[in-house]
């Protein structure tokens with residue numbers, strides 16, 4: 386019998402992290418948890434440590450690490466903090482695969498470190514490829530590691546490509562649910578609240594990705610992610626609105642054949658496939674009952690109501706540091722919206738204005754990404770503050 390795959394899970398306390406641990410718990414012979422990382426949710430991390438007995442964990446702050454040590458007493462594994470702690474958990478010698486499930490650009494450095502230390506990656510943190518796609522794909526090739534997509538759309542494309550030649554691909558088609566405001570007229574989008582935007586119709590996800598889904602920036606980030614994962618240019622990546630979230634994405638071939646992957650909307654399926662590829666795990670999920678689905682519909686996205694999607698294509702065309710700045714501005718704007726500092730429609734305005742002020746530079750090193758990220762955050766913050774002071778932000 387093959388030995389258990391040894392995992393490091395970055396962001397274990399989040400939505401993807403918890404689903405990953407559910408799979409580990411269901412298949413204890415196949416997976417072993419070696420490292421876990423969290424941000425601030427010490428309560429959940431403590432439960433996970435008691436249950437999965439990792440050798441090493443990391444949290445964001447030194448104070449959090451101290452508290453955790455006190456709470457666990459003799460049961461404490463090695464507990465680290467900060468970016469050094471995240472990197473140590475991502476590069477631990479006893480790991481075969483890293484599940485990259487931190488949210489936002491904070492996932493980039495630990496994921497790159499994992500690649501550079503030869504770990505295979507199950508990638509949920511799309512921001513890694515969005516901000517540093519060319520550097521990541523180059524590092525994956527140089528270190529001979531494998532990068533498996535966790536995002537359901539990219540997992541669907543990955544599965545629809547298996548056994549086929551990339552030369553035969555005409556287009557990738559990403560599906561999008563359209564989020565909670567799919568049918569809302571523009572004039573009624575003015576007073577959308579964070580609570581409205583967090584209520585996704587089909588998927589249960591973390592707060593940031595839920596807002597990204599509501600603005601459709603999530604799909605924009607996914608277009609950039611697909612460009613790097615599959616090495617297909619943006620003009621051959623289409624987005625279709627598919628409110629039922631059953632067809633997770635499709636590949637169109639040069640002979641007109643279209644191959645899709647379908648399933649109920651549950652992240653456990655793509656996570657399990659990334660963990661166990663090429664094998665499939667017998668998950669305890671309801672079967673997809675095609676006959677009970679009366680219709681599956683597809684439509685073009687409305688870029689006037691959802692300008693974030695267009696901004697992502699723009700950033701991809703600008704190339705270099707532009708996608709990292711797009712992502713940074715989006716993170717700051719989403720935070721400001723959740724803190725009720727700006728309105729829903731301001732998110733796209735802030736990102737657009739940030740991109741407008743950017744002098745694009747090429748990406749040669751990860752430091753170029755980190756500098757662009759910092760610049761994008763500061764510029765977006767400046768625009769938000771100037772809007773709050775009654776100035777013309779954008």
Ligand SMILES: NC(=O)c1ccc[n+]([C@@H]2O[C@H](COP(=O)([O-])OP(=O)(O)OC[C@H]3O[C@@H](n4cnc5c(N)ncnc54)[C@H](OP(=O)(O)O)[C@@H]3O)[C@@H](O)[C@H]2O)c1
Pocket residue numbers: 395396397398399400401402422423424425426427445471485486487488489491509510511512535536537588589590591592593594652
């Ligand atoms: N949820 C989904 O269905 C889904 C689907 C596809 C792709 N994704 C992608 O997967 C990633 C994770 O999404 P999620 O929904 O699981 O997010 P989430 O529920 O918000 O969880 C995020 C995780 O990252 C940790 N974290 C946050 N900020 C951090 C920082 N600065 N440093 C270190 N750790 C930090 C959080 O820790 P604490 O909670 O302990 O603070 C938590 O463990 C995102 O990139 C998202 O786009 C998610």
